[in-house]
Amino acid sequence: MRQRRVVTALAIPLVLAFVAASCGSDSSTETGTDTTTEENTETETTDGGPAVTAAPEEVQTSVVEETETAVYGGTVTIGLESEATGLRPWEDSCSSPCYHIMRSIYDPLMEQIGDGGYGPFLAESLSSNDDFTVWTMTLRPDVTFHNGTALTAQTIADMFPLQQAGAAGSSIISASNLTGVAALDELTVEYTLSKPTVAFPATLAGAPVGFPFDPAAAAADSAGYSTNPIGTGPFVMVSRDIDNETVVERNPDYWFTDVDGNQLPFLDSISFRPIPDEGTRLDALISGTTNAAQSLRQGTIRDAREASGIELIEFQGNVTGGGMYNTDIAPYDDVRVRSGLSRMNDQERVIEALGGTGISLPTTQFFSADSVWWTQEAADAYQTFDFEAAKALLQEYIDDPARSDGKAPGEKIDVELSCPPDPTLIAAMQVIEQVWTGSELVNVSLTQFDQATHINNAVSDTHKAHCWRWGGEGDPSAPVNPFVAPAVDSVANFTNFDDPEMLAWSLEASATDDFELRKELYGKIMIRINELALTWYSGGTAVMIAHAPGIKGFNTWTLPDGTLGTGIAPEAQARWFQVFITE
């Protein structure tokens, strides 16, 4: 009896011992933060909460020129957030992790150069006619695919039918108004558009239309192309073990020679490892199983800042988290409800509640505060936190006998809030739900769907209020135009709000390259969106690539003519052609 008591009682301390052994640093660091990064325009001092300071010498946030001398050789093993389901640019949808792999095999015709601008990359030059409906592109000579086929203008023209029929390509083609691709001569391509689209270069920078592939090989065996892709890029596919490892190795015939005369790429090979679990991905980097990792989650960025022995590149751009209302459904069709709900959202506090202070910044429009497209007027028009005013608006709706949801005056408003399986959005949702409930004017029900259901709800317009993450680093027309396009035509108009003025402004902005005019027009659209309270925001999305010391080139790459690129933007993507490993 005594033995039993003693011995079983030991079980508890044994558990504690086992667990205590795996405790790292338990204490949360409380510091008043000032952020040393140039991208962050707010300095926040926090009174409590584990806000973490960025260690200045380890975190890069701005794009700079590379100062070290490049060295040939080495392998980068990078942990990615998820696997690429396919590697066919015209067919398979691609997001950040997939772009890592794609950018090693393929080259983009155009590349981003910051602030939504584009410069020629695989293309030698791109110009348009006066009303931006006909674009002429010249290719570089002597570029070949990995299988030896030459890249000519005819190749580009032959790609077009496949792109039109492809799941990914067709959408981009229709959104960019592209109607025809013709080869004028060996190296000259002519693109014809149905509407003036000043942002057409953006289409040539994205995978579905802008990454050249071998159309003959693709037509012959489309499924095989997905696992053995053929591009013009710096690396050649070696092996593809889906959900485990994809390996590429140097393309010895790569066309790109940098301004110092080095034939690119520098690396011998790259190994891509999809590691869905954020903690494991970081642990793999820290333990040396991998030597690079990407992440789009602020929690991981926070942990990476704390870890030693790794270097960080962080970026926060225009991608923001938040939510939208479906204005087709009561009560979200009434601006008082939308405005009232949005004005209860204290964005700074929500960010703080999620531990994102110093990592995620508040947003007021589709552009971050240091984007050239950001306007003060739009920021001012945002539905800022004002609890009194919010309650008054909701109360007015509640007391309105003609209220659109058909309920009796005095009854609370029913709100359904749904979120995709995104941890940060879900956490924000819980905070917002409590604020809404705490006002005693709203009944909130939260739902959380799996990815497919969520997409289905969004495109079939059955959602009510839903969390979302949206935005982009390219030309503003990319996120804005689908958003304001007529709801019947555009599934991406999730709010289903048709405002003819916003539509007209967006079309006008697509038809001119006058920066000031475009900025003004997009500013007006942002103001209108804010006045209509179609969206609310819960903080920008910070992203990072973390890597072992000695790996260079993620943040410093340049286009062939020497123009500085955009670092790891958008979405923590890596361009591999100038990456090298020192010592």
Add this chain to the structure above:
Amino acid sequence: MAKRIAFILLRLFATLFAVTFLTFLMVALLPGDPVDTILGTGPRAPGIEEQIRDDLNLDDPFFVRYVSWLGNAVTGDLGTSYITDQPVADTIQSRLPVTAQIAFMSIFLAVAIAIPVGVLGAYKQGKWPDTVSSAGVQVGLSIPNFVFGIFLIWLFAVQLNWLPASNWNRFSDGIVDNLKTSILPAVSLALAQMALFSRLVRSDMMATLRENYILSARAKGLSDSYILFRHALRPSSLSLMTIVGISFGALLGGTVIIESLFAVPGLGFSLIAAINGRDILVIQGITVFIAAMFVIINTIVDLLYAVLDPRIRRK
């Protein structure tokens, strides 16, 4: 004998038929469909949805699609994934060995530890070896497998740097490398199973030890260990065998958390991704395999009952 085999095969196919039919039905009832996963939420070209639906025969009535799948499946053609365009058979072929290896290793580990622990517990019931081992395994049971997995990664990868933190080295690339990547996932899964198995062994063994034939063995002067392992263990293994059979099947489809934690390309992970993407052909293919393996294993378990306990006879 032939009749027996025929009967087993009949049972196998009947089960597969029922399971695949129900699965097809279930997925058909889910909201959302593969088109949404393929196209995502970006802008959509007019007509692209119809084109994809047409290519994939998604608009055909439910029965037509099921029968067509069945017809192909019996000839060995499990179709192609809607999302990756890769043959389902290839996907299964590359994933099944991984999951099967982890499942097998974890069960092996669990049984190897559970039998001595359970026997010890029954033999020394009430005394300190029983209490210690019981408490130990109970603690093991209550730690969620992914928490244990996180701890293992922290210890063996980050702190000691003995093992890689993630991903999988294929068996064909070398046994040692393969073991390095398979041991941690297997151990994570083994912990809870070991607890369950040892309790079952202990419980059954306690009952068996009270039998009078055990008594007579003791009276004959046979040693305790001889009795324990030669006379008592086999009849006490009934519950264990049953649960091992069930566990193996459960593991084949249910290791998704460990697989995503360790970034291992297994069946569980594919299954959940396919469900999330409404990739019906992949779901069907994997389900067929899991179901088939399940029935086969449990048939073997059933046959083993008679071997383990001679008193069980077929009627």
Add this chain to the structure above:
Amino acid sequence: MATTETNTDIHDSAAVFAGSALVQSVDEFVVPMGVKQKRKSLWGIFREMPFLVKLGTIWLLFVLLSAIYAQLDARVFNGSLPLADPNLQLNGFNPATGEFGTGEILEQPSWAHPLGTDALARDSFSRAMHGAYVSVTVAFVSVVCGVVVGGLLGSLVGYVRGKTETVLMAMIDVLLAFPALVLLLALISIFEVRDLFVISFVIGLLSIPAYTRVSRANSLAISNREFVLAAQAIGTKRWTILRREIIPNVLPTLLAYAMVAAAAVVVVEGSLSFLGLSVQLPTSSWGNMINQARRDIKVNFGQILYPSLILTMTVLALNQVGDFFQRRSAFRGSSL
């Protein structure tokens, strides 16, 4: 009616009564066997428990009371009791101004917060108390389903054999062979309910096959024992044999499995939270507390540790108490 003396030397008794099998050792307790025991009062039972089992019982009672308290608070008192559901009230929320305090996320334990706070500054102790309700319900419902339905079916099948066995086991096989993930996701998505009882019932449904197979295995063995054959020989009805000989003898192992399975189900609920198949946020359960704490594991390990410890202690308690009751009940051999 076969009776034995109140005798702690089980071996003698077994030797005396050939054919009396499966009588359990009752080393610590002097309990008459083969005779209907006098009903002891609950307090009397409690008193005779060993110390650790007492602790376990107290812990289980505490968990049960937490669950009851949580429901009282939610349904009757509308969240006005102390230690109310922290999911209903933001930390320091001021309904007049809409302000809330957020300075306390991922705190270490303190007097104000005995188990610290989680990533949204909610008091983990309250969350754990309210989470007890979810875990208790899930475990309880699934065990009841399993033992009642599965135990009955398996015992029947193992005894009766023949066509009944074939058909029933085929149906059970189908259920078992069905990947649980598909079924869970499908049932929950199709009906779009995240109601606790629905989820518990679905889990219970999925666990029936395992119970059935376990009870069938034991039933098979028992059906061939001498006392069953003897009972058949004298013409006892099959249903009576089932009820008086087979089921009572299947029950010990089945309950042993049930105790472990209950504990496992509570842990499995955490896995379901991971896949988004458990109770809807922000309702707390121990499982989703553990899952939510994964994100911040490097900042505050305690938030995974405490729910895990609570889980461990509940499991230990379940097993201790289960063991005790198992030992206590006598299992009759022949009862003719």
